[in-house]
Amino acid sequence: MTRLPDLEEALPTHHGLFYGGKWHSPCQKQYRETFNPGNGSVITSVAQADHEDVDAAVQAAAEAYPAWRAITPTQRAGYLRKAAEVIRKHATELALIDALNTGNPIAEMLSDANVAAANLDYFAGLIPMVKGETIPRENDQFHYTLREPLGVVARIVAYNHPVMFAGGKIAAPLAAGNTVIVKPPEQAPLSCLRLAEILADVFPPGVLSILPGSVPCGQALSTHPLVKKITLIGSVPTGKAIQRSAADTLKPTLFELGGKNALLAFPDADIDRLVDGITRGMNFTWAGQSCGSTSRVFLHESHHDEVVLRVLERIQALYKPGLPTDMATTMGPVISKAAQERVLDFIASGKQEGAHLALGGGIPTGNAAIEGGYFIKPTVFTNVQPHMRIAREEIFGPVMSVFKWKDEEEVLRQRTVGKIDAGFIWVNQVGRHFLGVPFGGYKESGAGREECLEELLSFTQTKSVNISLA
Template identity: 55%
Template sequence: MSDTKLTSNGEPDLVDRLSQIMPTRLTHFWAGQWQPAPGAEVLEAINPSTGERLASLPVAQAEQVDAAVRAADDAFPAWSRTPPLERASMLRRAAVLIREHAADLALIDAAGCGNPVKAMLFDAEIAATQLEYFAGLVLEIKGETLPTGNGSLNYTKREPLGVVARIFPFNHPFMFAAGKIAAPLAAGNTVVMKPPEQAPLSTLRLVELLAEVFPPGVLNCVLGGRDTGAALVAHPKVAAIGLIGSVPAGRAVLAAAAHDMKHTLLELGGKNAMIVYPDADFDKAVAGAVRGMNFTWCGQSCGSTSRLFLHESIHDRFVQALITRVAIEHRPGIATDPATTMGALASEAQYRRSLEYIKIALQEGANLACGGKHPEDPTLKQGYFIEPTVFTEVRPDMRIAQEEVFGPVLSVLKWSDEDELLCAVNGVDFGLTTSIWTRDLVTAHSTADRVQAGYIWINDCSSHFIGAPFGGYKRSGKGREESRDELFEFTQIKNINVSMAR
């Protein structure tokens, strides 16, 4: 940082720093090489905090996708035969490099996707931890012997699938890029990544860092939007697809995968509930409601507890405390500023979508308790900012209580009857997470049994635990991640029977 300019108060100039750490290879990568990008179609990477263009990047056409997949397919036999502990060593080396460059990677992502730079440091750590975790599981890719009763030897073995396509969204681009290659690579698969078109730059920087870690063709990357993703999913040599995205994207992947019976791992949307019982620790529950909504990310998180169910006996006091706490903790700011606690929405499309849902909520009769508009701060004029927004008097049938906004919009619903409460909690198409707040042990466990969601917190929210399977019910997804289950998603079982007859 010796050449970095300083501001008038002696702090590093972040604009200058950003220009120094951006990826220099703005193109596709496969077979261990940065590839030329013929064609006129480009992606414009935009800083959502300022509206400024960060880079122009090529869009992979069908022929580039084909070349990347074939490179991964060519590399698969040797990689699948690489001793497990050698694969693990490379994954650990990747984790070391990520930690060494964590601050720079966080700054690139803050500029690219609009999330606060201070919070993005945790994304780099989570990704490194996932690489280490799956490196430690490589010797668990094993089978078992089975009794047959006829004297033969019957055993199973787990084998990798082949080429895995990994497609991930704009809300945590680096964390997903680095963390979601871990399980398939540990299992012996090769990977072709497609980063989000809104925020691809941190993925390119990741590839620059890891280009010499893995053998050519093991890790590959193509840039583009929906058409590029569709070509990748449909390619006949892609054996499996791991997608983190919206329900429509998940449906499209399933439809495309059906032709060749490809394996799919889908982590999709959520319309998650936080249930607060009257005996809950009041102050902790208020803090949990703010944290669970993920206002730091402008609500752009599949796990956001965007439906807050408050018992009528505490409703009014809770709402007032909630609004006060939101105002103290979250005020939109430029994402690359270390002091910022709430960034910008990732794109103009996301910004417009959130404003449209706010308009719909008002039309349907919800009460706007706070927020609901672009901040008045003139320094934020060009960015995609919306104040943290809370609606009260929300009914379960309103669209903001049924549909995933993926923006900073929290819906508060009042309840009195527990059966009606759980009917409303389960009365959506999603089932990813639920947060339950109560001091009563029986209430906590019985409610956890009755809610239709795959990941439950009791007196907590937003926390993820490496090794704990994460995934959803209903339209929230298919399969489980962040655990041994994710590793096994990228394997298939072969059964072998050896006759011992003479």
């Protein structure tokens, strides 16, 4: 049994802005309350960076950049591995903070910091791959290339796994020799602040900055001329807004955006494994708040009724809403009151448009411990049709839509993996990530690939050198 630290001792003691190796108060003295989604209570208030704060942080990161890019690959790898070691040491407290601030159950969050540490170790090992090439010469000409870092990189991360994203996504740009500014999710910034505290003495001042804030902070980062690349894990509208803001400075972007993922079951599917995959693939544990949730399930008419019945039984047995900081809790709330209202509106639209509400559909009652929290029962609709809103739009909540099909052409129009228009396809399982295997989406689900060599190289630029031997 994992022993949890005292919550008060785990929480960060700093609530300001971290850059230049120091903590700073926001220039405009703006702070924002951050909540415990499990009961709706205020945890504390956190600084909000505006344009002036962003400029100061970017200047500090730019000043730190020449020395950071100049150190040897072995030295840089050592810094990343030290950061991984520190994060692993504090993994349980970071998980507890995220459980409190995001609502995701602590039992599921325990691995997040270790995933972040694994990313740091992985990219530390890939640093020697940041290298150029020699090109066959032409007569008296000699050519070679160099791979060089970009400069200051900004990474905006999402609220469903803050420390996993913040700790893991600094790895590739730092490994490539860039300095990094992380903007934590405005709804759940506390684990990122604690991350800044524990890594403050690991990296040289200015190499890593943590700037909590909302839209003004993100806008300032995406338009600042010294920020050479900006990335996002977030929604499609936010990605489009950042792309527009970055256009004036021709900033490259890397986006991991939303998804309306499909689980397609063929008539010969193993029913036991299918029921397990459908149940786990929806990510009910963190209330469906995942861009990888398989929220659309296509079942063949030959097994539709049996599978639906078994999935409903399995969901009811496995997912019990409860306090996020309780190790026994198997399902948490959505992130905010606004998110709860948005998801309930989707559920209402599903009913109005004629889908059959097979399970859930409302706020759980009868548990005084979670009153005031932003909970929604695990919800399943059947008889869903493609034109319905719940079938077309990403809900980002615990709502699954089930479709019945009989003709392969009507459900897919193509059969092979090579023709499915998606960035990642799982066959006979759901949702796993593998370091070294490119992760990312097609169409509006994102741009670029992460968790692989391609991510590392995307934080570099190529310089070609010609030497005349005449």
